[in-house]
Amino acid sequence: MTILTPYLPVITLIGELTILIFLSILILGFILLILTVYAIRSGNILFPRFMRAGLLFLEGMMRGLFRLFGFEDSDFLRIIVTLQNTLNRKAFMVIPVSERAVFFPQCLRSNACPAHLHDEGLKCRECGLCRVGEGKRLLELLGYRVFIVPGSSFIKRMIKRYRPRGIIGVGCLLEVKEGIEMSGQYNIIAMGVVNSTDGCVETSADWDQVFKTAILGISPEKIPKELKKYIE
Numbered sequence: 001m002t003i004l005t006p007y008l009p010v011i012t013l014i015g016e017l018t019i020l021i022f023l024s025i026l027i028l029g030f031i032l033l034i035l036t037v038y039a040i041r042s043g044n045i046l047f048p049r050f051m052r053a054g055l056l057f058l059e060g061m062m063r064g065l066f067r068l069f070g071f072e073d074s075d076f077l078r079i080i081v082t083l084q085n086t087l088n089r090k091a092f093m094v095i096p097v098s099e100r101a102v103f104f105p106q107c108l109r110s111n112a113c114p115a116h117l118h119d120e121g122l123k124c125r126e127c128g129l130c131r132v133g134e135g136k137r138l139l140e141l142l143g144y145r146v147f148i149v150p151g152s153s154f155i156k157r158m159i160k161r162y163r164p165r166g167i168i169g170v171g172c173l174l175e176v177k178e179g180i181e182m183s184g185q186y187n188i189i190a191m192g193v194v195n196s197t198d199g200c201v202e203t204s205a206d207w208d209q210v211f212k213t214a215i216l217g218i219s220p221e222k223i224p225k226e227l228k229k230y231i232e
């Protein structure tokens with residue numbers, strides 16, 4: 001009889017519980033993987049709340065499972081952003097446009113951009129060298145505050161200054177995912193629009209998606225004629 005004998009039932013119970021928890025997590029991971037693959041292939045998201053909570057809770061493991069089954073990290077990030085947008089859509093639609101803001105990354109600008117840095121970000125001159133000028137003009141016509149972000153702390157500063165209830169964050173996948181998470185901490189309803197080309201300079205926004213998102217919840221008569229084609 002060893003010194004551990006009296007504790008044997010407890011040790012066995014702990015061991016069994018550990019195996020049970022491990023197996024439950026593994027099964028949950030596979031269910032999430034199936035739902036995610038279905039969402040990627042069909043564009044149809046089932047149980048978005050469950051999926052978002054599960055994917056974020058098991059993020060490390062899910063990324064590993066994704067890689068194991070031949071998916072890229074970007075697929076994982078994209079599905080998180082899509083889930084978040086799906087869940088936020090209704091709440092975003094009821095926020096008056098005067099309480100919404102759009103944040104663009106400065107990498108969208110032309111290399112020859114003549115804009116100068118101001119206290120409220122880069123001041124676009126609508127020079128026509130990139131599409132930001134025209135996009136900004138149309139969004140402001142809708143009633144949005146539009147910012148061109150010079151650095152990561154800038155968004156927090158503008159959020160504190162203007163307290164928007166809803167924001168559209170444009171950028172690369174990682175920026176958008178992190179931006180949406182940060183908005184959650186400030187109780188802001190965020191919609192993310194991922195750039196159609198990535199990089200550090202002269203990137204391209206998915207303008208169709210920017211405008212489709214921007215007009216959500218806005219009555220058709222208030223939408224400028226250039227954006228009417230985005231009404232669904």
Ligand code: SF4
Pocket residue numbers: 109110112113114115123124125126127128129130131132133134
């Ligand atoms: S349109 Fe605006 S952001 Fe684009 S290059 Fe001209 S000043 Fe810069």
